[in-house]
Amino acid sequence: MLRYLTSGESHGRCMLAILDGMPAGLQIDKSDIDRELSRRMQGYGRGKRMSIESDKVKILSGVRKSVTIGSPIAMMIENVDQSIERLGVVLHPRPGHADLAGVLKYGLKDVRSVLERASARETVARVSVGAVCKALLAGFGIKVTSHVVIIGGVEAETESLPFNRIVKICEKSPVRCADIKASGAMCAEIDRARKNGDTIGGVFEIVIKGVPPGLGSYTQWDRRMDGVLAKAVMSIQAVKGVSFGIGFEAANRMGSAVHDEILHDRRRGFSRKTNKAGGIEGGVTNGEDIRIRAVMKPIATLKRPLASINIRSKKGVYATVERSDVCAVPAAGVVGEAVSAVEIANALIEKFGGDSIGEMKRNFEGYLEQVRRF
Amino acid sequence: MLRYLTSGESHGRCMLAILDGMPAGLQIDKSDIDRELSRRMQGYGRGKRMSIESDKVKILSGVRKSVTIGSPIAMMIENVDQSIERLGVVLHPRPGHADLAGVLKYGLKDVRSVLERASARETVARVSVGAVCKALLAGFGIKVTSHVVIIGGVEAETESLPFNRIVKICEKSPVRCADIKASGAMCAEIDRARKNGDTIGGVFEIVIKGVPPGLGSYTQWDRRMDGVLAKAVMSIQAVKGVSFGIGFEAANRMGSAVHDEILHDRRRGFSRKTNKAGGIEGGVTNGEDIRIRAVMKPIATLKRPLASINIRSKKGVYATVERSDVCAVPAAGVVGEAVSAVEIANALIEKFGGDSIGEMKRNFEGYLEQVRRF
């Protein structure tokens, strides 16, 4: 079983994660994690803070001579701005954030004690954990990427694009969009929002290639792979919806146009004509690419702030302005990759044991052979 | 902590659930559970099987003289058709089901051993569990309903409808739709699909009224209420997407048009001008109605079956036809109510203790007072 906890406040000393349950024998390079942290900071539409930030991980435990030893892996990302003890009291909760619900729940008299932890800064810890899991997956031929499909109403045309093309085109897009034309329009939309002191959201898609059939289970409700992934992705700050394959479009189609017919071939075994299911049927991976879409609402901290209430005086005020990204959808996609990688890694470890990479690979190969010979 | 396991196969002896962690002192009437089971069977578009089914629960433990005693509650729904040991081997996996992934995963040579458990018949157990949780919630003034917002591309106009209106209008709609005009068009769409031997899906919305602010938490990724609810709803058979509030529409709007401004009033305390967030901000309930939408794909068992492969001979065939609902979106909504009720009940128990109803209510009242006086 793979599990992790994160901790840390936005302006505290650091963000931390302890990842428990990684098999021994996995090569971990600090640079692999730093690269993911760097991917998380990019994207047209980020504020000034991102340009000065340069997150680097410190691996504090669990790795010896660049190889995991089965122990829990602790990772720390120090904050540049560690002013939490000096920063002033915040009394104006921002609509769209945990601010108000947080102070009510925890009986706090300062919104700062909520927003410091509720901040999306926390995702640096999740991205670090995801980076380790991606390294694990890579050894089994499983790759994870993400791309932006809508920003501010501008929709990309990417339905027929294979994994590798997505990866390649996204590199050149400032918004991680695999449709270069749409990419430009998205940037224009971001500029327009910035000019208006407004923000915009969008939809990103996570694509996972090389997943074997048989992860997750239909036998008990909480073991369904789609439920597990939905929880992980929905738990990303500002995500308001998650779907698989054609998602909500399924409400408009006939059954005969929704399911993926089954093929078989001596060499490749079973496959599908299409992948409208997004790689999961009945809660179980079917061997096709997993495709998850998630919608991120526009960032809730606007330059033109929204109406709020002073929690002390109870008078009408405008919400506190904390930072200034206009659009963070590309970054959210990178976080989406991370949290999905964790769940796939966990499912892999559950199915193939996982005390050591050698053992896991032996079990994995045995299963692939079993599937081929089925 | 509330938790439950279900068991049972579609043509086995019975469907079962054990629900662990319900407080003592809750009045449970068998008829409350039977009513939910009955609601689950209804809806224009169900097949003949539904009309002969008449699920009734047997409470096997945990309730004494119609009141819970703190012990686990076991509930059994016997199957009318218990022919599992006599039914023949199924060799043609159906696209859109767990069939193929299931036999590969579990090394089974008969698709029946998969479809018997993967069947949506399992939801009778979840609906029973949900009915008990609804009874708990009712004692705290929390009500749960659902309504259909899209079927086969026909969309209802319900955005401004309050909870009670939804409940009332749905009673009169054969598809549990709160827009009577759309309701008729939906039925026509179902008829059309039936005539073509096809199936259709749709979108339902779960609405939960009376939830206090402060359930769930932003402090750790897996405690976010939206993530928890998304997992529960996504784990319903055939659901392919889940969203909160305006959901995927957030990708098309400006930030200034997405968030819910904060109001305050001596008598009512904090409230919101709008509820675009669907009652959850930063992973925490904010006191507004929780609104969850989920898309259900068209049922994967068509009268005009899809291309498949005989798992023994590996030859191309047509998928096995098992049953014949044309549309089950209204029923899926009822299941959605159940699984959401469980998670809200669990969050309530986590926040307010929960060994006995008396204790829980005292703690609940104390918190409401704390929020009012905040």
Next chain:
Amino acid sequence: MLRYLTSGESHGRCMLAILDGMPAGLQIDKSDIDRELSRRMQGYGRGKRMSIESDKVKILSGVRKSVTIGSPIAMMIENVDQSIERLGVVLHPRPGHADLAGVLKYGLKDVRSVLERASARETVARVSVGAVCKALLAGFGIKVTSHVVIIGGVEAETESLPFNRIVKICEKSPVRCADIKASGAMCAEIDRARKNGDTIGGVFEIVIKGVPPGLGSYTQWDRRMDGVLAKAVMSIQAVKGVSFGIGFEAANRMGSAVHDEILHDRRRGFSRKTNKAGGIEGGVTNGEDIRIRAVMKPIATLKRPLASINIRSKKGVYATVERSDVCAVPAAGVVGEAVSAVEIANALIEKFGGDSIGEMKRNFEGYLEQVRRF
């Protein structure tokens, strides 16, 4: 992951268990479970109730044509006496039971609502679950037994006895004791206690043979195999202490006389000169027999009842007398086998995957080979 919930009250309709996570492809014979249920009822010192009880299991789900299919396994044992709704109110809590703490915790006004669930009758469900797990373990050459080492102060001499001898001798002992001489003295002790209207307890030992090295882990506190087993065994009604290997005797010995020196042999691989650790070092199984001892206190329901308080009037009274076993240590040992079998099965599934028996065996063999070639 293997997990289970039980439900049921002592005089309710039935005792139930749902066991989730058993691999597909395991042959399960109802008679295997019934045999364990029968073993649980035996033992010199049981009351009249035992002689009329004859528990038989009904497998309600998860097994098709006597083979598991990966679905949850539900097992029901009906109660002969189902009078719970008619039985009178109990106002005199018995010292040594959950009675008083139970009514306070759950706010109940009738001790019966506590004792019905707190009763050791619940262990029929656990024994059923354990029987299925034993069947799993048997396929991997892992055997579980138990024997009584102390009853009422009479201690058996069994330290050097190998597993098979224990099994064989116990068959002939009315108290499941592997020292025939002590066995007689124990029975005499039981007779003496019965004559005095008193009860006696004792110590049983669970022995598990054939466990591979490497189950459990030292890497996180809650993954230690000894901790996990201790929880399972301590959770048996009336157990007040659990130890491994030489247990509390370790407090009296020098370090040089406590640890098990390591040997190696081309053919057998690593082994130990002794097994004072009871098969677990650093929270991990080391390949030697697991040996767990547990002390069961004398049954708390005496014919000569203890001083108590009427929970309504608060007046001094004598505790209610419910049933009349004099000594149930041999039965507790059988329950100890069951709960230990579950934990070993779970650890096995965690390490070797576990969707199907075939897959699990392939992975198991691969690991044994890895250990041999280490």
Next chain:
Amino acid sequence: MLRYLTSGESHGRCMLAILDGMPAGLQIDKSDIDRELSRRMQGYGRGKRMSIESDKVKILSGVRKSVTIGSPIAMMIENVDQSIERLGVVLHPRPGHADLAGVLKYGLKDVRSVLERASARETVARVSVGAVCKALLAGFGIKVTSHVVIIGGVEAETESLPFNRIVKICEKSPVRCADIKASGAMCAEIDRARKNGDTIGGVFEIVIKGVPPGLGSYTQWDRRMDGVLAKAVMSIQAVKGVSFGIGFEAANRMGSAVHDEILHDRRRGFSRKTNKAGGIEGGVTNGEDIRIRAVMKPIATLKRPLASINIRSKKGVYATVERSDVCAVPAAGVVGEAVSAVEIANALIEKFGGDSIGEMKRNFEGYLEQVRRF
């Protein structure tokens, strides 16, 4: 729900813990944690390493202006010796440690990769977590201590001693023994062992005062408070047995001499004449002091090393000598306090909610009143 993960290797950068689920509003002083870390290092019989160690905690998150804010609390204890990357390969596994089972399980070729994590150094993280939990408990009038009852066969006479006397006398004993005479004999025993290059173990008792009745539950096997505590204490390095109250002595007594008769008094409510059960009946706390005994085996690293096998050459060798405590029973008791405090704190949070200290206290008081008026 309270949960925590620890990480860190003995000669790595640091030991870490993330504690998730502490209520907001708890005053946490770094010095409270450091005091517990200091208590953990003391005790006659510790080696030179202890005298140079001086563990101090750094609180990295979750606490703002010395008060918890509901966020996860991260604590780091830096290691003085951080030589893990430079230290040489260890090929001789030590009997009594995880060494051999560890390399087999994880497929490691260097015992150091096991012993670095399996080391009892990890308990600094658990003691830190326990210190925070003790601070929580103190606010509810719950106190936790431990004392040594046996070392090397020398047994203390402490059965009738109340909590406060134990605390007071232990302060003056170099082995945390509440029987001054036995304390001296224990030290002499330690000296004798040291002279012989040997080690000795012993038994410690954890005493928890002020626990309300009703924590834990008999309703499901894994919710029993004794099982939960047994797991926590058994998971301490070198602990081989755990018992409650009179523990294994119950095997030698009559039922009439084992149970704690119930008294009642208008002012104090229910109480007991004796406390042979150690504060838990039927898996539920009964309001009396919780008394847990645990046996710690003699430290497995001897100056006169034990026979082992070189894992590379497979030749007979002597086990590697790593460090030199002669007896660490008093320290183990301090760790026992910590892990028990966590479980009691968790049970308290489960029963009384726990988002904020204010809310938790209100709920706690309400329950105490309910119990008083029962």
